[in-house]
Amino acid sequence: MGTETDWVYRVFEPHGSQGWRPYGSDPERWRGTITADDSSEGPQYALSLVLVDLMTEWKTRGLHRAKHVRVCLWRDEEGDEADADAIVELRPSLHAELPRGCPIRLVYADPAPGVSEGSGLPAGEEGAYTPTGNPIPPGRGRGGFRHGP
Template identity: 45%
Template sequence: MSDEIEWFYAVQTPRGSAGWVPYGAHPEQWTGTITTDDPAEDADHVAATVTRDLAASWQRSGSPAHVRVCVWDDPRIEPGDVGPDVARLTVEVQPDLPQ
């Protein structure tokens, strides 16, 4: 019996009346799967991993963005259909907020 869990993630950005849309010039870069076999590597771990990669990308490009990271484990859910109502975890990142 395998303890592997396939986690799916999608990074989205707000677009006014269009709602949330895939992030970036190459959205496939920010949509994918992470397979884990450690129970500690749950949806929180996946969101943290994706957010870390986003932060590294923003550090290189100098252009952080308002995004949300949705993480889910149901393979029947398509990335375009995911949102806080169906995701196991949603993390919103707003780096442009004043401190």
């Protein structure tokens, strides 16, 4: 392998009949770039890092279920949603409580190509950190976040 790909991500939240808007009170916090080894798991790895960070944030805030969000992922640079290489939408179950050992119960609405439903969330390398500064536990994969577009 030896080569890397930049995956640009952005998180969106529903905004009624207007569609989707950037997520949160500080939208730039949920927008950035993840560098990962070129492989068929690159998009899945990048999406997993973003999802784990979202789940950690929600758990830290004391939320008992996931929020409805959509994560779009593009290779190299951000584009329109129609141009996204992968899109994962989380829809919370109204009756699901967060399991003790797992930060969030995920529901993939329409898994993106290469992201299998219920595939689990691979962790990053030791010493890697998410956009909000949470450490990524040792595991498979390589990469990291860069803030901003």
